[in-house]
Amino acid sequence: PTCLFFLALPPRNLPRAKTRPPRLSRWGKGLGESRQRAPDTHNLPLLELPSKARPFEAAMPTNGRPNMPKFHTLRVKEVRRETPECVSISFEVPEELRSEFAFLPGQHLTLKAELDGEELRRNYSICTAPQEGELRVAVKKLEGGRFSTFANERLSPGTELEVMTPSGSFHTPLSAEHRKHYVAFAAGSGITPIISILKAVLHTEPHSRFTLFYCNRTKESTIFREELEALKNRFLDRLSLYFLFTREKPGIELFHGRIDAPKLKALSEKLLDLEDVDEVFVCGPEPMIRAVRETLPALGFPERHIHFELFTSPSGPLVPQAAGPAKARPQVVAQVEVTLDGNRYDLELTSNGESLLEAGLR
Ligand SMILES: Cc1cc2nc3c(=O)[nH]c(=O)nc-3n(C[C@H](O)[C@H](O)[C@H](O)COP(=O)(O)OP(=O)(O)OC[C@H]3O[C@@H](n4cnc5c(N)ncnc54)[C@H](O)[C@@H]3O)c2cc1C
Structure with missing residues (x-):
């Protein structure tokens, strides 16, 4: 899900x-x-x-709510060897999907593929600028990594992959x-x-x-x-x-x-x-x-x-922690919107309580 x-x-x-x-x-x-x-x-x-390259420029969401990400089938246009351990992959984006795949610099795509009977989903940051008019990611091969090895050794132009519309907040207004x-x-x-x-x-x-x-x-x-x-x-x-x-x-x-x-x-x-x-x-x-x-x-x-x-799950808090016991810090209440299989749920999350995942599962 x-x-x-x-x-x-x-x-x-x-x-x-x-x-x-x-x-x-x-x-x-x-x-x-x-x-x-x-x-x-x-x-x-x-x-x-x-000359026919047209930008993939996305407007910065003004209401604080990004568009709901969605998977579409895209055909791989090019697989280019960048280094002995890295390929970049560009996608053909049909005219009717161009606006959905508009992106902000720094955002990523989620690729979905079935490998050896198992469905894998992996995130890859877009390495082009929106102005270049091209949707491209780069995948570095990890030792023993399933998707990255597949991308580096077996992926070829013409292959169809499930690609989620761009998401992520690693950007700043320009x-x-x-x-x-x-x-x-x-x-x-x-x-x-x-x-x-x-x-x-x-x-x-x-x-x-x-x-x-x-x-x-x-x-x-x-x-x-x-x-x-x-x-x-x-x-x-x-x-x-x-x-x-x-x-x-x-x-x-x-x-x-x-x-x-x-x-x-x-x-x-x-x-x-x-x-x-x-x-x-x-x-x-x-x-x-x-x-x-x-x-x-x-x-x-x-x-x-x-x-x-960060491309991997952090092993601990990444933000430097203030000195003193956690309980002494003020509690912050956030409004969270959860989208699960297309349905939206609103819930409140307190900074000193459950994790996002625990609250979402509740
Ligand atoms: C927002 C975001 C953006 C990202 N952008 C990029 C990008 O632009 N380019 C890029 O290359 N990557 C990017 N990543 C990382 C990418 O999503 C994948 O995590 C990465 O490619 C590894 O996937 P994989 O299927 O090859 O490896 P996996 O099969 O998931 O394995 C990952 C590592 O764990 C090890 N491993 C697997 N199974 C086991 C096990 N049972 N026991 C011990 N070790 C094990 C593997 O050897 C490997 O080193 C991004 C991640 C995030 C979250």
């Missing part, structure tokens, strides 16, 4: 009302970043796209008026929603900048490396790109090793003026998300401006 929960609460991550002109002085200092004159990228198309500096930390397949947001920002906000710190084992295992480098060449003045490797020595020690608390402190000291950052996006392994959520606030960056997406 389909069981979806929507918290009818105001969005957690409101943008900071701040308009600051782009500032380039500290970026890439001493690290050999290209200093050549940047082209005027404001009116360039995002990527070289076929506007051509913004003059923001976005920073993202990604590792491995965590790049998928981040590259969608990055491309959408560069396309939609001509006065905003984006800085990406992206960690992988090696250059070869870095998903979308060439695409990111091409974007860097195109948006020289607005995109700063830093690759970190754990199993290769990149020459500069700062770019060797995982994104953990000491690395975040070092990056903040040498490359990142947190005062100058508006919003942070983070997607990757749980320890990296924890490190960002704990270290940046400790360095003075407001926690409410950190957006995160």
Whole structure:
């Protein structure tokens, strides 16, 4: 059965009302970043796209209620090898379903397939920007992983899959008026929603900048490396790109090793003026998300401006817990809307009581 929960609460991550002109002085200092004159990228198309590509742009829900997600059968258009362990998959979206598959950068699709007699459902973040007019996800093969192995080894164009309309709240409202500096930390397949947001920002906000710190084992295992480098060449003045490797020595020690608390402190000291950052996006392994959520606030960056997406169930609370016994904290009551097999139920959930699942089952 389909069981979806929507918290009818105001969005957690409101943008900071701040308009600051782009500032380039500290970026890439001493690290050999290209200093050549940047082209005027404001009116360039995002990527070289076929002229018939039409955007999949979705309006931000204004009533706090996203559209009800629904499965449709879509045909796989292309399976492209991105790295030895990752393929990206694009879908043919028939004209009559285009509006249902409109998405916000950072959202994901749920794919449903029957493998060896068992129905599997897996989420995959959309790795294109809505403006590209293409619905594409990337699947990294996990050792022993059923769906990801199937996608990497057996999936071919023409196969039909059940695909749920886009969902997820890993995004922020974009506007051509913004003059923001976005920073993202990604590792491995965590790049998928981040590259969608990055491309959408560069396309939609001509006065905003984006800085990406992206960690992988090696250059070869870095998903979308060439695409990111091409974007860097195109948006020289607005995109700063830093690759970190754990199993290769990149020459500069700062770019060797995982994104953990000491690395975040070092990056903040040498490359990142947190005062100058508006919003942070983070997607990757749980320890990296924890490190960002704990270290940046400790360095003075407001926690409410950190957006995160976790691909696995957390092993404990991801939000740093306030000191003192839980009972001492004020109780919050949330209105929850549950959709189960197409039926809607409304219920109340208290922060000190049942979990979402327990309340939903009640
Ligand atoms: C919002 C969201 C977005 C996501 N986006 C992406 C994305 O863009 N790209 C991407 O690649 N992934 C993404 N994921 C992760 C994805 O949904 C899958 O979880 C992932 O592909 C693994 O699925 P699988 O069927 O291959 O692995 P599974 O078969 O579910 O196995 C997962 C892991 O558990 C191990 N395992 C399985 N069974 C057992 C067992 N009995 N005992 C011990 N270990 C076991 C496997 O070896 C494997 O390492 C996302 C997840 C979420 C929640």
